[in-house]
Amino acid sequence: MTPRPLTVALLGNPNVGKSTLFTLLAGIPTRVGNYPGVTVEEKVGRFLHRGRQIDLVDLPGTYSLAPQSPDERVTVDVLQGRMAGVPRPDCLILVVDATNLERNLYLATQALEVGLPAVIALTLSDVADRRGIRIDADELTHRLGCPVVRVAAPTGEGIGAVRDRMLDAIGGPPPRPLALSATDAPTASGVTRPPAASDAIARYAAIGRLLEGISGTSRPALRLTEDRIDALLTHRLWGTLFFAAVMLTMFASIFWLAAPLMDLISAGMDGLSALLEGLLPSGPVRSLLIDGVLAGVAGSVVFVPQIALLFLFIAVLEGCGYLSRAAFLMDRLLVGAGLSGKSFIPLLSSFACAIPGIMAARTIENRRDRLLTILVAPLMSCSARLPVYLLLCGAFVPDRAAGLPWLPLKAAVLTGLYALGVVVAAVVAIVLSRTLFRGPPQSFVMELPGWRWPRPAVVLERAREAAWSFLVNAGTLIVAVSVVIWALMNYPRDDRSIDADVTALRTTLESQIAATGSDDPERGDLVAERASLDTPEGLESARRGAAQRQSFLGRGGRFIEPVVRPLGWDWRIGCAAIASFPAREVVLGTLGVIYNLGDVDPGEEEGATLLQRRLKAARWDGTNRRVFTLPVALSIMVFFALCAQCASTLVVIGRETGSWVWPIVTFVYMTVLAWLGAFAIYRLGLFLGW
Amino acid sequence: MVSLDDIPVGTTVRVQDVHGADPVSLRLLEMGLTPGIEIRLVGRAPFGDPLELEVRGYRLSIRRQEAARVSIGDR
Numbered sequence: 001m002t003p004r005p006l007t008v009a010l011l012g013n014p015n016v017g018k019s020t021l022f023t024l025l026a027g028i029p030t031r032v033g034n035y036p037g038v039t040v041e042e043k044v045g046r047f048l049h050r051g052r053q054i055d056l057v058d059l060p061g062t063y064s065l066a067p068q069s070p071d072e073r074v075t076v077d078v079l080q081g082r083m084a085g086v087p088r089p090d091c092l093i094l095v096v097d098a099t100n101l102e103r104n105l106y107l108a109t110q111a112l113e114v115g116l117p118a119v120i121a122l123t124l125s126d127v128a129d130r131r132g133i134r135i136d137a138d139e140l141t142h143r144l145g146c147p148v149v150r151v152a153a154p155t156g157e158g159i160g161a162v163r164d165r166m167l168d169a170i171g172g173p174p175p176r177p178l179a180l181s182a183t184d185a186p187t188a189s190g191v192t193r194p195p196a197a198s199d200a201i202a203r204y205a206a207i208g209r210l211l212e213g214i215s216g217t218s219r220p221a222l223r224l225t226e227d228r229i230d231a232l233l234t235h236r237l238w239g240t241l242f243f244a245a246v247m248l249t250m251f252a253s254i255f256w257l258a259a260p261l262m263d264l265i266s267a268g269m270d271g272l273s274a275l276l277e278g279l280l281p282s283g284p285v286r287s288l289l290i291d292g293v294l295a296g297v298a299g300s301v302v303f304v305p306q307i308a309l310l311f312l313f314i315a316v317l318e319g320c321g322y323l324s325r326a327a328f329l330m331d332r333l334l335v336g337a338g339l340s341g342k343s344f345i346p347l348l349s350s351f352a353c354a355i356p357g358i359m360a361a362r363t364i365e366n367r368r369d370r371l372l373t374i375l376v377a378p379l380m381s382c383s384a385r386l387p388v389y390l391l392l393c394g395a396f397v398p399d400r401a402a403g404l405p406w407l408p409l410k411a412a413v414l415t416g417l418y419a420l421g422v423v424v425a426a427v428v429a430i431v432l433s434r435t436l437f438r439g440p441p442q443s444f445v446m447e448l449p450g451w452r453w454p455r456p457a458v459v460l461e462r463a464r465e466a467a468w469s470f471l472v473n474a475g476t477l478i479v480a481v482s483v484v485i486w487a488l489m490n491y492p493r494d495d496r497s498i499d500a501d502v503t504a505l506r507t508t509l510e511s512q513i514a515a516t517g518s519d520d521p522e523r524g525d526l527v528a529e530r531a532s533l534d535t536p537e538g539l540e541s542a543r544r545g546a547a548q549r550q551s552f553l554g555r556g557g558r559f560i561e562p563v564v565r566p567l568g569w570d571w572r573i574g575c576a577a578i579a580s581f582p583a584r585e586v587v588l589g590t591l592g593v594i595y596n597l598g599d600v601d602p603g604e605e606e607g608a609t610l611l612q613r614r615l616k617a618a619r620w621d622g623t624n625r626r627v628f629t630l631p632v633a634l635s636i637m638v639f640f641a642l643c644a645q646c647a648s649t650l651v652v653i654g655r656e657t658g659s660w661v662w663p664i665v666t667f668v669y670m671t672v673l674a675w676l677g678a679f680a681i682y683r684l685g686l687f688l689g690w
Numbered sequence: 691m692v693s694l695d696d697i698p699v700g701t702t703v704r705v706q707d708v709h710g711a712d713p714v715s716l717r718l719l720e721m722g723l724t725p726g727i728e729i730r731l732v733g734r735a736p737f738g739d740p741l742e743l744e745v746r747g748y749r750l751s752i753r754r755q756e757a758a759r760v761s762i763g764d765r
Contacts, residue, residue, distance in 0.1 A: 063717070063720055063721065064717075064720045066716065066720070068713050068716070068717065099747075099748075100746075100747060100748045101747075102722060102746045102747070103721065103722045103746055103748060106720065106722070193711065194711050196716050197708075197711065197715065197716050200716065200719035200720050200724065201719060201724045201725065204719075204722060204724045204727075205724075217747075227732075230732070230733075230742075230749070231732075231733065234733055236736045239736065240736050324751070328735050328740060328742065328751045329735055329736060331735060331740050331753070332736075332737035332738065332739045332740070333737065335739075335753070440712065440713075440714075443713070443752075443753075443756055444740060444751070444753045444755075444756065445714070445717050445718060445721055445750070445751075445752050445756060446740075446750070446751045446752075447721075447749065447750055447751070448748075448749035448750065448751050449748075450748070
């Protein structure tokens with residue numbers, strides 16, 4: 001009979017080399033997910049030692065076992081064996097940073113009181129040596145009654161010893177707790193402290209006695225170098241410049257470095273759909289596979305380069321200790337909006353795409369700050385909004401200066417749309433932090449870890465894990481949403497009424513041609529559109545447009561017409577807005593289909609020009625009044641700047657918050673704001689006679 | 691009461707006490723800001739807040755709001 005697998009838990013403070021130790025002991029985790037009911041990451045790895053199978057559970061990095069946060073509560077529950085799905089550990093590996101012994105022993109000595117066998121791994125021992133910190137591990141073992149092993153990741157020192165001591169400890173007597181003395185925590189000026197506070201004071205005093213004579217520093221030289229780096233990188237001017245350079249590099253790479261990879265994925269998916277098109281007969285099955293399933297797969301895989309690149313960056317910044325410094329530098333700027341310095345990177349990344357941005361919010365430990373950041377991140381104008389802005393600006397914003405001679409109006413509108421997202425996000429964050437998220441003042445007690453080189457294995461694992469968890473958790477849902485939208489856009493379908501629609505279109509065009517004078521510049525376009533109805537491709541495009549207008553989505557567009565009328569929109573724009581729920585940029589393709597252009601690519605210059613001309617020529621049903629005027633174009637752009645028309649973002653919010661309440665809240669508040677914003681700009685435009 | 695928020699950058703001081711009985715005060719104690727310990731104000735962020743401290747040989751960042759709870763005396 002093979003003995004049952006042993007469960008060993010890895011416990012330590014954040015930033016102490018815990019992930020590195022996990023990788024060295026167990027390699028790539030066999031299971032990554034969330035603990036049931038909470039969004040605290042569960043990571044389990046597996047390895048064999050002396051013929052025993054060991055399940056290594058990586059607990060969230062915590063500073064204390066007096067539970068204040070969900071992370072700490074999970075840690076305590078696992079240690080007590082109260083966490084569903086995780087057996088009570090047979091042994092603990094307490095990760096203690098040798099360069100920061102006193103504070104790390106705080107958690108470690110608390111853990112010794114749990115009554116489980118334990119091994120202390122003194123990580124970063126090589127760094128401690130270079131800094132001249134000497135620790136008598138044998139004497140510490142003796143005084144604590146628990147094995148203390150020196151570990152140095154670059155050489156692999158101590159990994160074998162940790163495994164050996166771990167198996168030796170199992171079955172042995174549990175370590176004795178550190179003796180705390182009540183006299184160490186005198187009550188100050190007659191005020192009674194809470195028991196946990198007295199415990200903290202007494203514990204540090206006991207740790208001081210424990211380390212007497214066995215730990216000390218002989219060479220503070222390296223410390224001085226680190227001080228200098230720190231002084232420079234948190235300097236008012238140089239620190240801020242360096243920060244700007246780092247952020248710019250990070251942003252530029254997720255914005256531009258990811259682009260060729262994303263193009264490659266799109267091209268691959270296009271090739272695949274062309275292949276399927278050749279293999280399958282035309283019909284609903286082919287349409288479902290290509291426009292539903294494959295479009296959904298493409299729509300999720302396409303985010304992977306940005307996610308992987310951003311997490312690569314975050315892991316490097318975190319590994320070298322800069323992530324906390326960045327939060328330190330930016331904190332004051334964001335605290336006014338009810339956020340914290342840690343919200344900066346998630347929000348900045350959201351200008352490229354909200355999905356990696358929302359995932360990056362995992363680096364925010366404070367749950368309230370994290371949720372608030374996630375809720376406002378989709379307001380940052382992402383790269384998917386840019387084509388919508390560019391097309392509409394190009395077609396409807398006049399070519400003139402905006403007050404200042406060097407500032408074209410088009411550029412001013414574009415800048416304004418980006419600024420709008422930031423300002424609205426700040427206002428929403430302020431309002432939410434004073435209403436829904438009101439509570440005691442948020443504390444900001446953050447360690448600034450020592451400078452060190454990031455470990456490539458840990459960095460790569462972080463990027464791989466982020467991309468993988470996105471594909472597995474969110475990707476599948478995105479495909480499902482895509483299939484549902486496909487069905488709504490293609491059904492019901494009635495060929496007879498499609499024919500009637502095309503005939504009506506022909507009549508309308510003919511009467512429009514008759515009504516326009518021969519010198520009207522648009523006459524040519526109308527004649528061309530009428531002529532295209534006699535070609536097979538033109539007829540097919542017109543039939544597709546008719547089919548889409550008759551689908552559930554098209555009907556939805558007509559149904560919501562009273563709602564979008566105040567924004568200056570006709571029902572076609574309403575349709576396109578609804579149909580863009582899978583992703584904002586889809587609105588352009590949908591407009592193309594609705595306006596009988598078929599599958600134009602608005603990303604290509606030719607397609608964009610074609611669509612721009614067709615939009616300019618569009619008239620309200622049965623009248624000669626133009627649909628698209630400057631106020632209407634602005635109203636559409638403002639709507640798309642603020643709306644939550646991105647199913648993938650909502651899916652990721654659901655996954656990252658562990659609740660479907662938050663995507664619904666996001667969708668509702670953003671749509672309401674988008675409507676109000678679009679209404680305001682449309683009315684303002686009409687009032688000022690734009 | 692002289693608090694940690696009132697001292698110039700570069701000063702080393704001794705913690706007298708951490709006031710308040712809420713989770714914030716407990717966290718400050720847990721991070722090692724216990725009565726009697728020596729700490730140094732290493733710097734301030736570009737906008738003057740938060741502060742960077744050296745506590746028990748490591749660097750800790752807290753906002754002025756939290757620093758105001760820490761009363762200090764001379765070393």
